[in-house]
Amino acid sequence: MFRSPTRPRFTLTELLVAVTVFMTLMGVLLPVVATVSRDYVITRKRSELRIEALLAVEMIKKDFYATAPDQVIPAPSNAAAYQAVSLPVLRRSAGETADPRGGGDSVLWTHTIVYHLFSNPDGTTQLRRTVFENRDNSLTADERYDQLLSVLNRGDAGAAFNGQNASTRTILKQVEDLAIRVNESSVDTYSSLPGRRHVYWGSRVLGPGNHTFTFVVAGRNEQSTGYGLGLDTLTVSPTGNRLEGECLSMTSTGALCQVQDMSAFADWSNNAQVWLPATGPGGTMTATVYNDTWMKAAFAASGAEPYRTRVVEDADSGQVVVEMAGNTETWVAATQAPNAILADQGYEDATIRVLVAGGDPLLGNNILSAGMRSRVRFSANPTTGSLAIESATIMERASGCNGVPGTLRQLTFADAAVEPGVMVGAGGTSVTIPAGMSVYSDVTDCPIDPEKDYLVSFHLSDQPEQAMPTAWGGGTGQVHAFVIPGDDQAREVLADWSAVEPARIASLDKVVGVAAVFTSYPDIATYTSEVFDTRLAAPEFANMVAVASGLGPSADVRLRLRSGNEPDLSDAFGWELAADYPAAESGVDVAALARKRYVQFQAVFRSFPPYDTTARLHTFALTWPGATQGIDLSAVLATGPANGKVNLLVDGEPTPITGFTFSGISVRTFQSTRFQHAISVHSEPRNR
Numbered sequence: 001m002f003r004s005p006t007r008p009r010f011t012l013t014e015l016l017v018a019v020t021v022f023m024t025l026m027g028v029l030l031p032v033v034a035t036v037s038r039d040y041v042i043t044r045k046r047s048e049l050r051i052e053a054l055l056a057v058e059m060i061k062k063d064f065y066a067t068a069p070d071q072v073i074p075a076p077s078n079a080a081a082y083q084a085v086s087l088p089v090l091r092r093s094a095g096e097t098a099d100p101r102g103g104g105d106s107v108l109w110t111h112t113i114v115y116h117l118f119s120n121p122d123g124t125t126q127l128r129r130t131v132f133e134n135r136d137n138s139l140t141a142d143e144r145y146d147q148l149l150s151v152l153n154r155g156d157a158g159a160a161f162n163g164q165n166a167s168t169r170t171i172l173k174q175v176e177d178l179a180i181r182v183n184e185s186s187v188d189t190y191s192s193l194p195g196r197r198h199v200y201w202g203s204r205v206l207g208p209g210n211h212t213f214t215f216v217v218a219g220r221n222e223q224s225t226g227y228g229l230g231l232d233t234l235t236v237s238p239t240g241n242r243l244e245g246e247c248l249s250m251t252s253t254g255a256l257c258q259v260q261d262m263s264a265f266a267d268w269s270n271n272a273q274v275w276l277p278a279t280g281p282g283g284t285m286t287a288t289v290y291n292d293t294w295m296k297a298a299f300a301a302s303g304a305e306p307y308r309t310r311v312v313e314d315a316d317s318g319q320v321v322v323e324m325a326g327n328t329e330t331w332v333a334a335t336q337a338p339n340a341i342l343a344d345q346g347y348e349d350a351t352i353r354v355l356v357a358g359g360d361p362l363l364g365n366n367i368l369s370a371g372m373r374s375r376v377r378f379s380a381n382p383t384t385g386s387l388a389i390e391s392a393t394i395m396e397r398a399s400g401c402n403g404v405p406g407t408l409r410q411l412t413f414a415d416a417a418v419e420p421g422v423m424v425g426a427g428g429t430s431v432t433i434p435a436g437m438s439v440y441s442d443v444t445d446c447p448i449d450p451e452k453d454y455l456v457s458f459h460l461s462d463q464p465e466q467a468m469p470t471a472w473g474g475g476t477g478q479v480h481a482f483v484i485p486g487d488d489q490a491r492e493v494l495a496d497w498s499a500v501e502p503a504r505i506a507s508l509d510k511v512v513g514v515a516a517v518f519t520s521y522p523d524i525a526t527y528t529s530e531v532f533d534t535r536l537a538a539p540e541f542a543n544m545v546a547v548a549s550g551l552g553p554s555a556d557v558r559l560r561l562r563s564g565n566e567p568d569l570s571d572a573f574g575w576e577l578a579a580d581y582p583a584a585e586s587g588v589d590v591a592a593l594a595r596k597r598y599v600q601f602q603a604v605f606r607s608f609p610p611y612d613t614t615a616r617l618h619t620f621a622l623t624w625p626g627a628t629q630g631i632d633l634s635a636v637l638a639t640g641p642a643n644g645k646v647n648l649l650v651d652g653e654p655t656p657i658t659g660f661t662f663s664g665i666s667v668r669t670f671q672s673t674r675f676q677h678a679i680s681v682h683s684e685p686r687n688r
Contacts, residue, residue, distance in 0.1 A: 046675050049668045053677040056127065056171045060662055063089055063113050064683030069202040071109070072660070073141070074182060075148045081179035084116035084152040085660060086144060088135060109135050112162075114148060115662075117178060118155040118170075127172035130157050133165045178664030178679065187646045189229070190221035191639040196232055196267055201633040201648050201655045206291050208625030211236070211651055213633075217254070217276070217283040220644040227278040229285060229646055230260070230638025233269050237292050238631050239535055244297040245274040245287070246319070247547075247619045252276055254283025263318030270298040271318040273638055281644075292539075292626030294532050294599070297619045303530030308370050308522050309605060314616070323550075324605045324614035325369040326521040329377070330448060331356050333511040336366040337480050339473030343381045344512060347469065349462035351487040353401050353497075354514040355480055356454040362478060367450040371519025372611040374446050376411060376456055378431075378469075379438035379515035385468030387513060388432040388461035389413075390425075391492050394446050394517075397453035401482040401505060403495035410493070411441040411458075432466065438515050443610070448519045456514045457492035469513035481508040520611035521555075527603040527617070531569055538595040539624040546603075547619040548583035556606045557583050557615035561622070563596040575602055583617070590622070659683055 064072075067087040074082040088109035112132040119125050130151050139147070143161065150160035157166030172178075187199050213236060217227045231245035246259040247270075260275045262268035276285045299322050300311045310325040334341075336357055357363035376394060380387035392411040395403035413431040416439040417424040423432040433439050448454065460467040474480045483506050484491055491497065497505065541563075548557050558580040564572035581588045593599070603617050633655065637646060648655045660683050665676045 042670055042673060042675070045668050045670050049666060049675065049677050052172065053666045053679055056666075057662075057679065057681045059129070059171065060115065060681050061683050063087065063115075064660065066090060068107065069659075073145055073148055074180065074660075075145065075152055077145075081181055083180065084114060084148055085180055086112060086114045086148040086151075088112055088137075106137070109137055111135055112144075112147075114151045114157075115180070116148075116152045116155075117175070117180075124174045125176070125178065126170045127175050127178060128155065128168055129171050130166055130168040132157065132160075132162050134162070136162060172666050172679070174667045175679070176665050176667055176676075178662065181661045181663070182659075186218045187637065188221050189637050189639045189643040189646055190224040190641070191643070192223075192641055194265065194638070194640045197637050197639050199635050199637055200659075201635070202659070203630045203632050204650050204655070205628065206236070206626070206631050206650075207628040208291055210288055210290050212286050212288050212649075214284050214286040214649040214652070215276075215635075216647040216649060217278045217281055218645040218647045219281050224641065224643060226642030227280055227283065227644035228638075228640065228642045229276040229278055229283070229644060230273045230640070231275075231285065231287075232262075232273045232636040232638060234287060234289070235634045236289055236631060238626065238629060239292065239294070239533060241294055241532075242269065242636075243287075243289060243293065243295050244270045244272070244619070246270065246272040247295060247297050247621075248274070248287040248289065250274055250285060250287050252283070252285045254278050254280070257285050259317070261318035263313055269636070270320050271313060275638070278644065290543075290623045291631075292534070292536075293621055293623050294534070295619065295621045296529060296601075299527070299617075305528040306526075307528070308525035309527045309603075310369075314618075319618065321549075322527045322603060322605075322617040324521045324525045324607060326371045326519050327612060327614070328369065328518065329516040330369045330371065330450070330519040331358075331367045331517040333472040333515050336363055337472035337474035337478075337511045339475075339510075341382065342471040342473060342510065343383050343468070344471035344510075345381065345385065345464065345468045347460050347483065347485075347512070348464045348467040349460065349486050349488065350467065351457060351459045351484045351491045352469075352512050353455050353457040353482040353492070354511055355397065355482075356456060356514070356517055358449065358453050359451045360453050363474075363480070365450060367448060367452075367517075369448075369519055370450055370522040370525075371448045372445070372523050372607070372609075373443050373520040374448050375441045375443050375518045376514060377438050377440050377516040377518065378433060378458070378513055380433040380470065381435050381468035382470055384435050385465045386432055386434050387469050388430070388463070388466035389458045389513075390430045390461060391490060392429075392441065392456070392458035393492050394444065394454060394456050395495055396446075397455045401455070401497050403455050405495050407446065408493070408495045409444045409446040411444060413439065413441055415442050416440065432461075435468070438470075440518065443520070447522075448517065454517070456517070458513065459487065459490060459492045470515065471513070472511040474509050474511065478509055479507045480511045482506065483508055483512070521607040521614050523607055523611065525605045526575075527605070528575075529601045529620075531567065531598050531600050533567070534597055534599060534624065536624070536627060537597055539597070539599075540595055541590050541593040541599070541622065541624045543587045543623045544581060544590045544601075545585060545587045545619070545621040545623075546581075546583035546617065547585050548615050548617050550613060550615040551583065552613070554608050554610070555613045555615040556608075557617055558604050558606075559583060559620070560602040560604060561590060561593050561599065562602075563594045563599045565596050565598065567598060569598055569600055572596075572598075572600075578602070580604060583615070 358367035395408035
């Protein structure tokens with residue numbers, strides 16, 4: 001008979017031990033589980049608070065962006081911090097394109113939105129949002145304010161006008177120290193150190209034609225030592241084009257406005273500002289601006305194409321100007337051959353031919369600017385002896401050591417005779433330069449092109465102590481000069497050395513004797529602007545202003561204009577077909593310019609014999625009647641220890657509310673744990 005084995009059984013003692021162990025483990029684990037669970041809930045609550053705050057901030061920004069600054073109503077009136085604010089918005093379907101003004105001048109707003117604080121019976125405060133649909137745009141300002149007060153006092157729209165079409169919801173469940181403040185139109189420009197501040201003054205509907213922008217000194221910070229007002233740039237165009245304050249038509253009261261050189265500071269546009277040294281509140285500075293205007297004064301812009309021109313700072317004003325490049329040392333030996341300066345010798349009775357490289361594939365482009373005339377600077381040994389040049393020439397290089405026939409020019413040194421210790425021979429074709437000195441040749445009519453190479457040739461005395469030049473070392477294997485030792489045939493005046501036995505011509509890896517080449521200005525140069533977008537399909541171009549200096553018998557600048565419908569002006573005619581206009585500060589009529597969206601100008605500079613002067617272009621401006629539309633108003637104002645507070649009037653009217661700031665904290669409490677999230681949002685009305 002089969003018997004199953006006996007099952008093991010726990011004794012009472014063992015059972016008690018097991019229960020004790022289990023209870024001990026539970027006593028350890030339960031607090032851990034409770035802590036983890038509580039931390040999870042706190043993390044979730046904190047995340048919910050953060051998301052709620054972020055959503056509220058984005059909602060406020062979106063609503064204010066879609067409203068108009070002159071339609072926003074805060075309450076209660078004259079409060080330092082408001083408890084409610086009412087604003088209209090326009091809500092349209094995605095495909096709707098009809099004019100929202102309904103044929104009139106005012107927007108037909110569709111909704112009214114009210115942000116308001118509400119105090120709960122338990123003492124907490126909420127931020128609520130009430131939306132009125134089917135807005136009645138015929139309400140007066142007083143009726144609209146009464147509607148706002150009703151919502152603020154009751155907490156919803158139940159007793160307000162059009163309340164049957166309104167809904168209210170809480171967007172922040174508990175807030176503390178939440179304040180709604182108007183951003184003041186008065187701007188405090190005090191700072192302990194000089195600087196600049198970008199100021200946004202809201203938007204304003206502007207039509208075509210002239211408008212006035214008046215900056216008014218409204219007072220000063222108690223720390224400021226003065227009431228000064230400085231304007232760097234003004235932006236009042238739908239294109240976003242910045243207008244240089246110092247280039248605007250400006251009037252002032254209380255003091256005379258001045259153009260100040262700000263080139264000592266790195267940040268000022270065009271290195272200048274217009275400054276009103278006001279002595280008290282009430283001083284004004286008024287700019288008259290045509291809507292619309294493209295102004296260009298700070299010429300170092302991306303997209304511009306200078307050809308033989310340069311953008312420089314004017315020595316007198318510090319402002320940025322465009323002028324011809326040239327009238328300077330365009331090539332220097334130390335650039336082409338940058339190694340140590342050598343005290344060279346051993347060239348008695350030798351003819352030396354130095355390569356001045358502009359387009360040489362090995363030596364590179366070392367010529368900086370073009371010029372119609374040139375002269376050469378020769379340098380003697382820096383320490384001993386002298387450099388006696390019996391004859392010297394310059395010419396365009398063909399290849400190797402040979403020049404281009406017909407380009408050779410004899411150099412003379414008549415002007416060098418005034419230098420101490422320098423001796424010039426009869427006829428001025430020879431010169432002796434003492435040790436440590438260098439002299440220029442007279443100006444010659446050899447034109448210099450930066451993309452070409454040139455050869456400077458000279459024959460030296462047969463006396464060793466008079467054949468001691470300075471030399472600049474080049475890299476190994478580079479040819480910088482050629483020499484014919486013991487040359488008694490005046491080969492410096494020969495353009496072509498191909499008849500010379502090759503063995504007689506030695507190549508040198510250094511520049512010998514020639515320190516620099518100076519060029520005058522070229523005969524013609526251009527500055528082509530970037531393409532400018534007028535943002536109008538067919539602008540009626542009206543007037544062009546070009547402020548220039550240096551005009552006269554020896555220098556001129558004229559302006560060309562062209563337009564097109566393609567952003568790159570690929571559909572526009574070439575510059576050779578463009579009409580050109582004189583530079584006139586009083587302006588010239590450009591109504592003949594084709595009415596197309598994109599426009600560009602080209603400044604054509606010309607210099608005439610003796611090619612030693614250049615015109616300078618200071619400012620360019622082009623005007624056309626702009627569209628009637630809302631335009632953002634902004635300026636860059638100077639800040640400093642003697643600067644005051646500033647208001648802006650547009651056509652004599654104060655600027656509207658520039659925006660509102662909501663600031664405070666959103667709070668949550670869970671099981672006696674308090675956590676919070678800061679609320680700070682600056683909202684700017686951007687619609688009209």
